[in-house]
Amino acid sequence: MTSSIFLAGASRGVGREIAKCLTAQGHHVTALLRSEASRAELEAMGVSVIIGDAMAPDDLKRALGQSEKPIDVVISTIGGLPQDGIKPDYPGNKNLIDAAVSAGVKKFILVTSIGTGNSVSALSPQTLAVLQPVLIEKDKAEQHLINSGLTYTIVRPGGLKSEPATGNGVLTEDIRIIGSIHRADVADLVCRTINTRADNKILSAVDKNMLFGQFEFETFDLS
Template sequence: MKVLVVGANGQIGKQVVSLLQESDEYSVRALVRTEEQLTAFEQSGVEAVLGNLEGSVEQLESVARDCEAVIFTAGSGGKTGYDKTLLIDLDGAVKMIEATKNIGVQRFVMVSALQAHNRENWNEQIKPYYVAKHYADRILVESGLTYTIIRPGGLLNEAGTGMVAIGENLERGMIPREDVAKTVVASLKETNVFNKAFDLVSGETTIADAVGGL
């Protein structure tokens, strides 16, 4: 299965790309924004393409062509204004969903945010970010694509434990980015999580068992 990783140069995206590259089941295409990023991926043996989530749907169709799945890990980041949150986390995600559907790619895995589906539990300090995630997720659910929406808690840069908790409504918690990336890849072919959305934090269940047992 060939997988397009959107947001491949991000902290989770890079780990997803590495996991896919190391796997015998997948090949990977990294979507990046700059020539420098393109060169870095190509030097590590990863196919990479230039693209911009603020560009057209047609441009995004071209970068996803020949792929069988899309993983969306892109985000505007904490250093930009809420204008970029709307343009990347919401409109960019929606354009990628449209492009994926238009060219007949069926599988779409979205990295969202803990409790993005539940307005009552949004973090007031970054509420516009949650608005963007909430509506991008809703549009994915309504798209007709075979989706999985993964809503991780607070993200850590420490080494993963491989042990997680998955559920519809979890208490706020933290999770290493490494474990998020491994859960994303484990979800690609796991039919138990097709057309499902779930919160994800560190826990006491292996990733394989948690994803397979949802």
């Protein structure tokens, strides 16, 4: 079943890979971009582009109302880097979640990272020291989504790599898991959570062949 999907964060990284995956599956995708830089590449994939800033609530209300079709699902990969001054992880996602509620969206999929919320214990002290400022903001975004009343799925990837997909990406509810995963595999997993029983779940995403440490864990069945 195809859906009308609003995607924030499509200009690069996991968001760009999600755009590729969604259009390949035949979904109608509208992407929010802050600038014109990535418009041509996304439109060549069949993505509709709306220019706006997630840090500006009015931009998001306009964007969600401007889509050619009523939005079924919002997917957000909005996030910043540890060195960023103003991090969009919480305010940008909060604005988007609030706009989704106002627009009557059915489902919201938020991509954060392992180490957020109750998965913080999966990180080494050294990694936590670097990432903690961003993880605090991501946790606030997750909590705002959980409390919003929207049907949600939260996907927390491990360390991200840019190589082609391996097909070995898995999801798990096990908060101890830590490892790496290719961005294209994260995108595949995110796309598969749209029409599955992943509603109202928080799931870590790793490549089963790139775990840090070996222990048994149960994978989440997306079928």
